[in-house]
Amino acid sequence: MSDKKYKVKILPNNIETLAEENDTLKKVFTDNNISFEFPCGGLGLCKQCQVKIKRDSGEEERVFACQFKIKEDLLVEITKKEQQHRILSEGLEREVLLDPLVKKVHRKLPQPTLSDNRDDWSRLVERRGIRPSLKIAQELPKKIRENNFDVTIVISDDEIIAIEDKNTQDMLLGMAFDIGTTTVAGYLMDLKSGKELTKVSTLNPQTKYGADVISRINFAETDAGLERLHGEIVQAINELIAEAVKEAGFKTSDVYAISVCGNTAMHHLFLNIKPGSLASTPYVPVVTEHIVADAQDLGIKINPTGKVFILPNIAGFVGGDIVAGALTIEIDKAEKLKLFIDIGTNGEIVLGTKDNSLSCSTAAGPAFEGVEITCGMRGASGAIDHVHIDNELSYTVIDDGLPYGIAGSGLVDIIAELLKAGIIDQNGRILRPEEVNNPIGKKYLDRITTIEGVLSFLIEDKTATGRPVYITQKDIREFQLAKGAIAAGIEVLLKTYGAKADDIDEVFLAGAFGNYLDYKSACRVGLIPQELENKIKGIGNSAGAGAKLFLLSEKERNRARDIASKIKYVELSAREDFRDAFFNKINF
């Protein structure tokens, strides 16, 4: 180890720093947070990182920042036009340094001569640093000679995974996937521009083996159960890939990488990993760290040499989808306290700043997704998404027309409005008509009625199905369990963190539900603490957005790994105070 250090001054930034002997300029730029793009990842291949060295003698020299080693005091000038950042158009918009997990570099190789008789591999990679693989070495001599030494190499994770004929540098696709328990969404991305080309989605076909995570885990423990669940999700993803590339006018072989996030159970099932240990105490996952796999080993039909990048998990019930969300909201840069809530079958919650963050998962049940609710449905076309009860009862329907049922956001509104109108009491009981005192409530006594033997409140009898849309006492009980779980989760995280609701700077609600939700109603029913009403922001599918970030940028991938390893997991099932909070929060 050398102890020598040299002064390096960098223009036009005007940064002065000390560097170790033999450090590269790349290292100096990175250590000093100088924004500078290395398209080939610093492998000395792309020749894009040229800078100017100025010597005291007046001499100037152009060198490649990724390769140049410091052996003297230096004045370095970054003369390239400003290195570009790209903007991501989904989820929370923000700038991303485009540096995808798979890269292409076009190489016009000098022909071998007696004075330049390097081996084919060294000629291809020019500098050491990329280890030769057997497969590429086997195809190399034919490939470069058939193409007259003019080829494009495809690089993933410091490994050459393919060699293509001539210059195909501008054609490079990837797909980001969010595997939800219910829905699978895929985004076809142009890895050269960072642009989304098309979006596709489908129901998770595993649903037929169980609507919720636990029933699928149990099915996976049966004979051939795991293989079947794994096969179903792989097939669904393959169909989405085929659909997306067809729609955008490409071939599946143009896709070299997919990134995948999902909750921990979806993660295990996708990877053909036994998920049994997730379902019983102490609920340990098999693996939380991010995984890079060969597409072929998983049966994923993209380019046969392509790669699959799977986001890391945090714990058994806080998966890569939540890491993706935390990455989307940039919790690793948050100076002030942020609350992230992803409400689905489980309600996963993250609370924290860049210095300290906590996560938990609450078994909220599927009420917010319209499941187990008599007239419930997903937030899709025909769903009542908002309801207002005042002098008259009004509602809106997604895509207009007659309603089919009630979406999660509609359910929250109905309960909030019925509370305000005094038709539901603080314990969640629907009052009998004779018990209603509230003047607004009194206008709707005829809607309080018994349907199929259960006390209910009628919303609409002119519907798309011909059957009335209404909410029952049982629906309200389901809702109370769900919102109680989430509210208790928030309370326990706040307590563990040592903060009050008031200390929270922003609340991010992930998922479609978060976008449709009326925040006033959400606070009124106690789903979210009242003091946060004006701090709530719906951020849509943050899992998908995070998967895209992961795919587009090595830096984002490193951030995701860092986030996953730093967010502490709080196991609620082990805590008395969670149970206490839950019973406190069940009522309104």
Next chain:
Amino acid sequence: MSDKKYKVKILPNNIETLAEENDTLKKVFTDNNISFEFPCGGLGLCKQCQVKIKRDSGEEERVFACQFKIKEDLLVEITKKEQQHRILSEGLEREVLLDPLVKKVHRKLPQPTLSDNRDDWSRLVERRGIRPSLKIAQELPKKIRENNFDVTIVISDDEIIAIEDKNTQDMLLGMAFDIGTTTVAGYLMDLKSGKELTKVSTLNPQTKYGADVISRINFAETDAGLERLHGEIVQAINELIAEAVKEAGFKTSDVYAISVCGNTAMHHLFLNIKPGSLASTPYVPVVTEHIVADAQDLGIKINPTGKVFILPNIAGFVGGDIVAGALTIEIDKAEKLKLFIDIGTNGEIVLGTKDNSLSCSTAAGPAFEGVEITCGMRGASGAIDHVHIDNELSYTVIDDGLPYGIAGSGLVDIIAELLKAGIIDQNGRILRPEEVNNPIGKKYLDRITTIEGVLSFLIEDKTATGRPVYITQKDIREFQLAKGAIAAGIEVLLKTYGAKADDIDEVFLAGAFGNYLDYKSACRVGLIPQELENKIKGIGNSAGAGAKLFLLSEKERNRARDIASKIKYVELSAREDFRDAFFNKINF
């Protein structure tokens, strides 16, 4: 990057040094060449690298050197019993730090609990640093639970390649192979002790498609030629593995790694890489850097998860066998000038010190191996290996008995002795009986005779075959071409290096031929410069010895890579001065 440095004093070595903040003690030990073994390679797994930290307060703490990060001035005491070095028993004997390319670590894992609910993978590897692979993640949950959390992990190159039931830490085998153009040798090694268990060898079955490298390269260019040559050598190696493990009482699945070296053509054929570019100018290899491949991808029958490590090459005609030789003679540590000669069908030569070294290959032809020599044979049982001509003609036969033919070393002796006896002149011509003037020579005039129309010198007519053993004028011409090529190669390397023969400190002769050779004869015939006669050392199969070093020690592997990248290759075919030297050296 932190600029902070701390003083670290290490006992009992009494070394004081400065370390960067957050450096590990492992790094400090390595940087300061403190001999200390990290059995798991510093991954924090094996818990074998405990040292004692002593604080000014009198406080003492035991820490693991591979994990402990420096954040203050430290006094460190190495209290472990002295870390052991093993001695290699073949080739040049020397000490090696045993740190094989595949390692095993026994792990008794703590069972998961609610307060320790890490994922299985983190529990297994304990600290980050080993990336999870899909395959291992898939088998992990079942494997550790079936074994009650008591397993042994097999690690190669910072990757877990297998998990075995319970504690199998002490059972770990590897095999080192030297693939020669003519012979394949394999050494079964116990990677836990560094001991050689058994040695096996066989003829290279590719011989039936051509005795020499060029004819095999040409055959490989024909339809299915490459597959056939590749298949032949893989099958031969598989048979050697099966033979060796059977002999030593093990199973092929106990073998987790093989290391392989050979000349560049053998390297390409073994790896199923088209060798065509080696055979025509500018003679470029496809790959010179070392390759790590999955045994399964090459059809090598060891443990299905095992690895194949292939030594790096230097150039088209200076392969991994020469890198192995240069590693064996430790050219990377040589203060004084060393000459290494591996005489086979090609004569590869390395000349240099630790600071600067050169290599070349000369097409010597197979004369030294007894091929193309009328009564020539390999240096095996029944071969005349030494001849002395004085008042009487005497010779020795390998394993005694009647001779079958003449080995390379015998050929050198015969020519040296016939020169001394004045029966061959300086131009290599066998004198007719009437031309012989030398008084010793005159005793043997009846042996100068025409056999099958060619002027010859009879060595013995009482032979094992019943046919006489003799040397012909044509044999002497073949020999002159061979020795001229090697002598010219040495001369050109010396000239390129800027040294004289006298500057050479030691000459190493590799291969069986080098062991049998009479060095006085070798110098008298001009194969090796006269002034080096007393500096010559036969080192046996240095290729095999190097392959063993490569297999046994990560450090030796790094040295081999370094050697391969630093030895400059001198292409003789492009040089006038080589042709001139060759014509000068043909005569005696």
